[in-house]
Amino acid sequence: MGKEQFTIARIFGAYYELYSPSTSYVRAVLKGKLRLNQSEERHPFVVGDLVLAESGSGDWVIIEKAERKNFLTRKSDQGDSHVLCANLDLLAILASLKDPETKDGFIDRLLVAAYPTRINPLIVFTKADLVSDEYRQEREDSYRKLGYDVISVSTEDSSTLTPFLERIQGKRTFLCGNSGVGKSTLLNHLTKNNDQKTNEISGSTRKGKHTTTNSLAVFLEGETVIIDSPGVKEWGILHVSKAEMMESFPELRRAKEDCKYEYCCDFGEDCNLLKSVAENLTESRRKSLEAMIESLNKPHRVTRRDHWSQSVTKRY
Ligand SMILES: Nc1nc2c(ncn2[C@@H]2O[C@H](COP(=O)(O)OP(=O)(O)OP(=O)(O)O)[C@@H](O)[C@H]2O)c(=O)[nH]1
Ligand SMILES: [Mg+2]
Structure with a gap:
């Protein structure tokens, strides 16, 4: 055999x-x-x-x-860790500019989740056709100036997909984001097949309807692989330590260089990192960090209403 x-x-x-x-x-x-x-x-x-x-x-x-090169995890409760995907080169964080609008806090959480895995993040703002150029630029710049790679796409204008295609060439890319941000629509545009079902967002809540229920890897030419995934409401990061969380913020890394040991004190009064939080983070980034640290102490506050069901889909 x-x-x-x-x-x-x-x-x-x-x-x-x-x-x-x-x-x-x-x-x-x-x-x-x-x-x-x-x-x-x-x-x-x-x-x-x-x-x-x-x-x-x-x-x-x-x-x-085979042994995994890396893997992406969510953990939203004590002892309940959920591996989502393995052997990735790129984590495409899809953030919708409108309908539904993805908040910066969600992007920040995914950047923290990506950090310990060493999988490169790429921030992809979607539905660029629904907002003004100024607003798009503002959202892009706030992350670009932190050193992240950021692009915007609109499936209404195929020329916007070129920068995305360039970045995923020859790589294994995981598309993640809230429900309704356009993960499956983007995948369908790139493959020119209707591999994945898509759905309009809800008219009343302006949120997605959790259309995709199973992850799907699609294999393109030149070893390019794109993986569509079910939308998530909140990304549990209980598996990330407080030290890793802080280190993942590029704004705080310089302060960490001054630490005597890897972390010279237990975030005590003289902690350089904590001083740097006050000095170097914007209000929005500071709130994100505080909310994430808070969720380490109160794991039950992290919602688990996301749909990661292993429902049986008939394809054969
Ligand atoms: N105007 C506009 N609408 C878009 C764009 N991309 C996707 N949409 C619409 O957004 C809706 C949701 O798209 P989906 O691709 O189903 O979203 P998803 O992220 O796969 O959602 P889940 O599978 O629920 O996680 C659909 O009605 C799409 O037509 C875009 O670039 N511009
Ligand atoms: Mg989908």
């Missing part, structure tokens, strides 16, 4: 959709032993995982999981 390495493109119930450049898409199941070994983990496999599979008489059978 032939063995081959694949990437997990999608998970639906007990079935896995795998992709390799030579064989394209196949359907697979887990080998019984593998299933038992990993039963302690809530989600033993995620989209983006590399696996070894062998061809059977019907479905392929996954026999081995």
Whole structure:
């Protein structure tokens, strides 16, 4: 029987959709032993995982999981960590400029979540056609001046997609953001297929309707991979320590350089980092940091209404 390495493109119930450049898409199941070994983990496999599979008489059978280069996690409660995706090169934080408007606090949270993973963040403001150029520029600049890579797109104007395409070329990119910001619409534009269902935002709340329920990796030419994901309301970052949180703020890094040891004191009265919070953060960034530190102390305040269901979708 032939063995081959694949990437997990999608998970639906007990079935896995795998992709390799030579064989394209196949359907697979887990080998019984593998299933038992990993039963302690809530989600033993995620989209983006590399696996070894062998061809059977019907479905392929996954026999081995490769070590992950990196992975993206959310943690919104004690002991309840959720790996979302593995082996990424880029985290595209999609922030809608309008309908729904993504708040800076949400972007800040995702930047903190990305930091310990060392996955490069890219801030992508969406729906640029719905706001003035001045407003778009202002939102872009506030992050660009911190050193982040920032672009804006509108699926109404395909020329705006070129900078995005340039950045994702040859990389594995995870699209994340609130529901309704246009993750699936962007993916459909890039693949020129209607791979993913999209939906209008709600007329009354101006929020998305959690249309995408399962992550999906789409494989393009030149080893470019884009992964669409379900919209999130709040990104739990309980797995990130307070020290890592502060270090992830570029505005505070210079102050950290003055620390005698990695962190010279336990954020006591003479802490350079804490002084720098007052001196170097804008009000909006300071509020974000404080809210995140607060959520470390009160994890129950983090909402868990997000939709990450593993609902079975019929595709075969
Ligand atoms: N005006 C405008 N509308 C857009 C743009 N991109 C997406 N939309 C609309 O926004 C709505 C939501 O888009 P989706 O792609 O379903 O959003 P999503 O982020 O995938 O949402 P979830 O799957 O729920 O997380 C749809 O009605 C899209 O047509 C854009 O650039 N401009
Ligand atoms: Mg979607």
